[in-house]
Amino acid sequence: MSIGAGITLIVIGLIFLLGVVQVDVPLIDEYTLGILLVLGGIAAIVLTMTLGRRGTTTTRVVERPAVSEPRFVERQIIERDVNDPNLP
Numbered sequence: 001m002s003i004g005a006g007i008t009l010i011v012i013g014l015i016f017l018l019g020v021v022q023v024d025v026p027l028i029d030e031y032t033l034g035i036l037l038v039l040g041g042i043a044a045i046v047l048t049m050t051l052g053r054r055g056t057t058t059t060r061v062v063e064r065p066a067v068s069e070p071r072f073v074e075r076q077i078i079e080r081d082v083n084d085p086n087l088p
Helices: 003-018 030-051
Strands: 057-065 073-081
Touching: 003 030
Parallel strands: none
Antiparallel strands: 057 073
């Protein structure tokens, strides 16, 4: 889920919670449904913000032959933050 889906769940939950729209739901009370949707929206936003941070760094390995000794390979590991505004 994304932050937008979480916000949508919160808004729909508040509509049911505040009784703006009267809908006949046979198995559950509108107030309870509103609380569940609001809590689900909050959980979706929190999970998106915590788990969405994973995988934002990239690692690139550059291998090129050394100038003085052609038998050896020079390795350079470059790590950059994907959210860095200075990336090319």
